[in-house]
Amino acid sequence: xxxxxxxxxxxxxxxxxLYLTLLGHRPDYAGHFMAGFGGTLLMIxxxxxxxRRIETTVIAKEIGYEKHQGKDDVCWxxxxxxxxxHVDQAIWNGVSEGDHLRKKSWSRKLMVGKNLMQLQFSKxxxxxxxxxxxxxxxxxxxxxxxxxxxxxFGTT
Numbered sequence: 001x002x003x004x005x006x007x008x009x010x011x012x013x014x015x016x017x018l019y020l021t022l023l024g025h026r027p028d029y030a031g032h033f034m035a036g037f038g039g040t041l042l043m044i045x046x047x048x049x050x051x052r053r054i055e056t057t058v059i060a061k062e063i064g065y066e067k068h069q070g071k072d073d074v075c076w077x078x079x080x081x082x083x084x085x086h087v088d089q090a091i092w093n094g095v096s097e098g099d100h101l102r103k104k105s106w107s108r109k110l111m112v113g114k115n116l117m118q119l120q121f122s123k124x125x126x127x128x129x130x131x132x133x134x135x136x137x138x139x140x141x142x143x144x145x146x147x148x149x150x151x152x153f154g155t156t
Contacts, residue, residue, distance in 0.1 A: 014136070018143055054103040054110070056081050058095055088122045 057080040064074035075092035077085045079101075087095075095101070095112055102111040108119040 018139065021143075052103070053105040054101050056083070056101050058097055058099045058101065060097055061092060061095070063092070091117065091119075
């Protein structure tokens with residue numbers, strides 16, 4: 001299994017296991033559980049572009065300016081297949097209209113014409129790793145506290 005697959009599956013499985021342990025298996029929550037797991041997994045998979053194969057040409061470039069221009073602006077590449085791809089500023093700066101883009105599935109190397117670009121995690125991902133790790137640790141701490149104080153049939 002590829003390393004990127006673990007980044008997709010492990011957080012979803014960890015949170016799902018904690019959810020099931022905390023609430024137990026209840027048929028009335030099965031739909032909520034599956035929707036939560038599926039939604040989390042889908043969000044992670046769709047935002048992780050590493051697995052995609054790319055073979056396209058850039059038709060146009062667009063930028064959406066945020067409140068503080070130059071910080072966290074939204075960069076878009078309009079591709080010949082009709083897709084509007086959200087990319088990081090570094091990629092947006094390194095690509096010109098008319099450039100041909102090629103990338104193999106699961107590769108972190110993007111060919112822009114004859115030039116090679118190394119793909120890295122975005123600043124958003126780098127920022128979310130410590131935040132989500134902290135949130136997971138807080139959730140685990142609270143789970144342990146609640147588990148120790150749980151009641152069985154209304155008695156402690």
